[in-house]
Amino acid sequence: MTPLLQVEGVTRRYGARIGCEDVGFALWPGEVMGIVGESGSGKSTLLGCLSGHLAPDAGRVLYDAGSGGGAQDVTAMPEAARRRLLRTDWAFVHQNPRDGLRMNVSAGGNVGERLMAVGARNYGAIRARAEDWLGRVEIDTARIDDRPSAFSGGMQQRLQIARNLVSGPRLVFMDEPTGGLDVSVQARLLDLLRGLVRDMGLSAVIVTHDLAVVRLLADRLMVMKGGQVVETGLTDQVLDDPQHAYSQLLVSSVLQV
């Protein structure tokens, strides 16, 4: 088996400031990688570089689509190919659902967009898929023609997830998917995400500063500080027996809360 994603020496600077520096790891099919670290540690920057939203200053992001063509460097792909990847094999769940949804398009249209983008041309079939997905993210299918602006924050986030997963992606990037939500809503969303990840055999990279999220979802964990990865390991190992001083601080500070 080869890794789905092979990340090598990814560096991104903002002028003199470091966004992330020399990050490397492999993500295996079906694996969920959590990225934790304090605010400003470079999590979003790294995720942006991995997902093709930001161009790294150095490094490679090799993606193996599993089609037998071998791994391709996403950072060197023509934009058309990268976009195609982003709306088929990949998905990106933003922290703020407004960044990931079309607020002036109905829930059904939002979910159907990726299908139509890759050539679905049967209205009835698109609508049936949208209904199915609304059900899977626990949104009443009677709301299919409502716009997301009429939805609660939690519903909007679930709609964003449906919109992203409808095309059956293999790899999902998530930046603080439960941020900005009430604690009870967070718990329900986490449950839902965990179910979907398991059922669909998804690989994912999840950025969060909430250790409960990684405990529940992530197989492996990367701890970032000042743009660099200071510790990597199996989630339980890192959380229960952190080696790096900063990881120890991170874990203990959360436990104290």
Next chain:
Amino acid sequence: MTDDLREYNFAYLDEETKRMIRRALLKALAIPGYQVPFASREMPMPYGWGTGGVQVTAACLVPEDRLKVIDQGADDTTNAVSIRSFFARTAGVATTERAAEATLIQTRHRIPETPLREGQILVYQVPIPEPLRFLEPRETETRRMHALEDYGLMHVKLYEDIARHGAISTAYAYPVKVAGRYVMDPSPIPKFDNPKLESAAIQLFGAGREQRIYAVPPYTQVVSLDFEDHPFEASKPDHPCALCGATDSYLDEVITDDAGARMFVCSDTDYCATRQAGGAA
């Protein structure tokens, strides 16, 4: 007439401007459906009155041309009359109301019913050239979408139509895909006219305010976007014309008296008049 021609350059625009517009037109014809930016000039008429179409017409006219101008199918509306007389004065070209006799037809919102033939040019006045504008207001983004053939959004618009109205309710400016590549706004013609976009004539589109020119060369494939289970239909009011009896032409509903009596008549006045006179339909 000669006095007028001494005061104005032929067809109003200076030769440098015509050259610039012709280059845009050639590029537009080379890439069917692609919106070519051009440096739109101030014209002696307000935006919305066909400044884009007028500039394209000015750049195409030659002294031998015979010009027809229609507004929603009619030759006798204010807009059509003023553009026709503008070119009669500034270019001294012959004018006509007969589609069959015209070499260049400038139009707002209709395609003539009489099939156009090789050698004719149809110039459209375009208010909003960007078919994706409805759902994506950012120009940088719509340009990228065209470049990458990222047209899912276009079907989202049609999906929303069906979800809301039970059918594709878009009746004008119905989006098309040209030569299997660019999605194009055919200007606010009724969708009844869409099948006529596949034509023997050269079709040029000018948007003055938005500074865009695009084109459909003769015999180019033009497909109206739709869904398999909601196919495109070139519909029109289901009546014959009350004046000429035509059943195959696009109709306008007109109110005929103070009591609110209505009738349906051909929107293409030349077509209707020719049929009433017993000419070939």
